[in-house]
Amino acid sequence: NNGSFVGNAINPVTYQGLRLSLLGKINDDWNALLTQSYQQMHAHGVAYQMPDASNGTTFTANNTPVGSQALPPRSVNLFNNSYDNDKFENTALTVNGKIGDLRLVYSGSYLVRNVEQVQDYTNYARGVFGYYYQCTGVSYSKSSSGANAKCYSPSAVWTDNEKNTHQSHEIRLSTPDDWRIRGIGGLYYEQYIIVDDNEWLYKTVPTCSATNDVNCFHNIGPVSGAYTFNSKIRGDRTAFFDARQRTIDQKAAFGSVDFDIIPKVLTITAGTRYYRFNEGIAGSLNGSFGCKVTAPTTYFGTCLTSGAINEAQSPNSSRYSGFKSRVNLSWKVTDDALAYYTWSQGFRPGGFNSGSSGLLAVNGVPTYFTPPTYRPDQLTNNELGFKTLWLDHHLQIDGAVYQEDWKEAQVNFFDPGALGYNLIFGTIGPNYRVRGIELQIIAKLPGGLSIQGSGSYNNGRQTNSPSLINNNPKSATFGQTLPIANPYGVAGDRLANSPLQQFNLRLRDDFQVTDYNAFWQIGAAHIGDSQSATGNLISYDQPGYTTFDAAAGIAKGAWNVQAFVQNLTDINASTSSTGAQFVEAQVVTRPRIIGIKLGYNF
Secondary structure, three states: OOOHHHOOOOOOOOOEEEEEEEEEEEEOOOOOEEEEEEEEEEEOOOHHHHHHOOOOOOOOOOOOOOOOOOOOOOOOOOOOOEEEEEEEEEEEEEEEEEEEHHHHHHHHEEEEEEEEEEEEEEHHHHOOOOOHHHOOOOOOOHOOOOOOOOEEOOOOOEEEEEEEEEEEEEEEEEOOOOOEEEEEEEEEEEEEEEEEEEEEOOOOOEEEEEOOOOOOOOOOOOOOOOOOOOOOOOOOOOEEEEEEEEEEEEEEEEOOOOOOOOEEOEEEEEEEEEEEEEEEEEEEEEOOOEEEEEEOOOOOOOOOOOOOOOOOHHOOEEEEEEEEEEEEEEEEOOOOEEEEEEEEEEEEEEOOOOOOOOOOOOOOOOEOOOOOOOOOOEEEEEEEEEEEOOOOEEEEEEEEEEEEEEOOOEEOOOOOOOOOOOOOOEEEOOOEEEEEEEEEEEEOOOOOOOEEEEEEEEEEEEOOOOEEEEEEEEEEOOOOOOOOOOOOOOOEEEEEOOEEEEEEOOOOOOEEEEEEEEEEEEEEEEEEEEEOOOOOOOEEEOOOEEEEEEEEEEEOOOOOEEEEEOOOOOOOOEEEEOOOOOOOEEHHHHHHHHEEEEEEOO
């Protein structure tokens, strides 16, 4: 029963911050800018809504909820208070100077960030496998339930205590802009350290003790010999924890050259970037599966039969390197018209999963192990575009057509129904091709009126249909396709979270009222429909929506005041949907916001 937590306006957020900058001019050629920033964020509640309540919900084979009760808009069905305290401080330094004809820029920063978070987990705890942690007289399956079965509350939370440090350094040299052959080159380094202690508190069956020696749980702790920053045995309710330190080091060298084939008319640009990522992990993760005592015991210590993993004994490093390049050809057709072609490459870094678990066992032998790591995915872009000015620079029209080939896209799997695995894990998945067009228009009309708008159409489609392959050499069907139909989707499926069309439009009028500068404006933005996932994964339709904004203001001298309305019609739409807790959760558009801004320039 969540009666004690029921309330309105449960998710206020407060930001407090300070930023100080100091610019020092060393001489005519050198200066340095030092910036110090602080911020604290205190957030309560959650940023999503639930279309349906979780009570009474069951699921069909394709994970469709059945028997649930519809909730009012912007409502949630939760059973514990949630909060997120997030604070950081950042020091940044930029140095500009000249060495002969060359310009030198150094930019560096150091960030320290601390996060303390608690979120409700009850809807997950009452889902698949939850009975194991909340019921006695039940073993590893519901069918083993006995007449003396007793279930405790599934009310649960997860907690996260995180400390991050990040430093980055970049130095670059560039030639003067008026040289026919121009160049830029530099070096880059960053180190990112994430110390993270995650706990999931959904175990409500009592802990074993001298007075409670059956139908109980032994508590869990860190793996012996593993790196740890929290050596404590976890509390009575902790069913799973993940305590580790991740370290990411990136080194890069880059260079780019511009050559005016025809000065001020035809220019070719070619550049490349060599990168090397080293990602390491240390720590341990542990769960209470296997720690349930169903017969009388005289042992009341730490669980000795848990599925603990020492990250140092599993693949605990991931290294990858390579070149990513770009070529651009620009043609200045007239003083007011430019056409260009660009070929470029990109990637996303790879990552780690939480250990490696055996799934889909046949005769007790797993046929699939979740991959401990997954490599980067790759993107290649071909783009043809133009930038033009018309009507004595009163009209600007820019546009582009492009094709993006996305290879081995990273996919996060969460499908307990098919895999029997209750955690999210990442893999390398299918290929996609995105063909799109975009257009931007800016028009200055008579008087102070102006119109600005942009839009895009992106048709992203899957180009292959990979399968999960048996990766256990001890299995009789090693190397064969697993019997899961189209886990990643099939060729022709739309790219998830990719609307076909998007556009925005703004009308603004700037005018004088005696000695005052005034303006009003109104705008609209549209996002088309999309799907939250593809293949066998839990997927939700995300309908398209249109929002409207308006503002008006007045200024004189250094003072200005502005009134504004965001989401004028109070549209409530999902920007991202997920079913990771066995109920649909929708991150929604912000409700209508009415505000006033006061400003002073000095």
